[in-house]
Amino acid sequence: MGVAVLTMGTRPAELRALLDSVAKQREPARRTVVVGNGAPLPELPEGVIGVELPENLGVAGGRNVAIEELRKAGDVDVLVDLDDDGLLIDADVVSRVADLYETHPKLGVVSFRIADETGFTARRHVPRLRADDPMRGGEVTTFLGGGHALSMAMLDEIGGWPDAFFFTHEETDLAWRALDAGWKIRYEPELVLQHPRTSPARHEVYYRMTARNRVWLARRNLPAPLVPLYLGTWILLTVARTRSVKGLRAWFAGFGEGVRTACGTRRPMRWSTVRRMTALGRPPVI
Structure with a gap:
């Protein structure tokens, strides 16, 4: 250990x-x-x-x-x-x-x-x-x-x-x-x-990196048909949940950065893994 x-x-x-x-x-x-x-x-x-x-x-x-x-x-x-x-x-x-x-x-x-x-x-x-x-x-x-x-x-x-x-x-x-x-x-x-209880308050850098990395995550790991489903789900959730206009602007700027920039080696997961994750209660579209 x-x-x-x-x-x-x-x-x-x-x-x-x-x-x-x-x-x-x-x-x-x-x-x-x-x-x-x-x-x-x-x-x-x-x-x-x-x-x-x-x-x-x-x-x-x-x-x-x-x-x-x-x-x-x-x-x-x-x-x-x-x-x-x-x-x-x-x-x-x-x-x-x-x-x-x-x-x-x-x-x-x-x-x-x-x-x-x-x-x-x-x-x-x-x-x-x-x-x-x-x-x-x-x-x-x-x-x-x-x-x-x-x-x-x-x-x-x-x-x-x-x-x-x-x-x-x-x-x-x-x-x-x-x-x-x-x-x-x-x-x-x-x-x-x-661990001390922390505030859920967020800053602009957090919004930007959250969005950028979410796009990279999908591009690196998901089968091609699931990429737009996953990212589309998170666009809707983010718009519905975020009350800060500055936060939304930073999030969409990060999203664009994630689309434009290199995400590293792409190794899409197998469909059997998608089925396993779904059986465990969290399919990789959310």
Whole structure:
């Protein structure tokens, strides 16, 4: 087991509390790495590997650096990614994740439940369409970036995070590639990352990158007939949900950028994967 944390140096107290909660696990991780994403790192606990990047590579790029750092060691089978302002409130998270991977050989991703200090889980933090019950676990088609585990064997097969995405939708891109390669994704609500409740307020850069990356996601991964269906659905949803005129302008600017610019290698998923995702409750058109 390995643990990876990204930080931009703005939450030293929260980072230290998180690392302390990792160190207090009854079965400790073999290695823990902290990546300073374009920022110097604070003093780290003994034994924690620190990597300082000269520039911010985004969530996707920074996490790929962590993967490579753990891969070099050659003794990590499962990687746990944690937000730097999160906290492991239970001491058996690492051991329970390890047990899941030992029991299920084709388990690729385990998604944790994100809850605030009162135990509340926001609807947007449940990785399924029918999100009324955050305690319902099982197989899903995507996962939460704030707290999750990844099989290193899966990453060796499908590749890492899409660097160019920087942030937003990088989890979905990785999830779709994992599903298409036959790996499973599980949401395990008993595995909790405590995380401060955040405002759903958004900024223009978020709108732009969300739209750009959604177009890239479709172009990279979907069979050709599903691309317009998926993007058309999200145009309608965005127009219906967004109350900010500036946000809509930024979103459509990002959408145009996603159409015009290179999206990386196109590897459309198999129709059998589409059927599997549909059976799991989330066909890749929404």
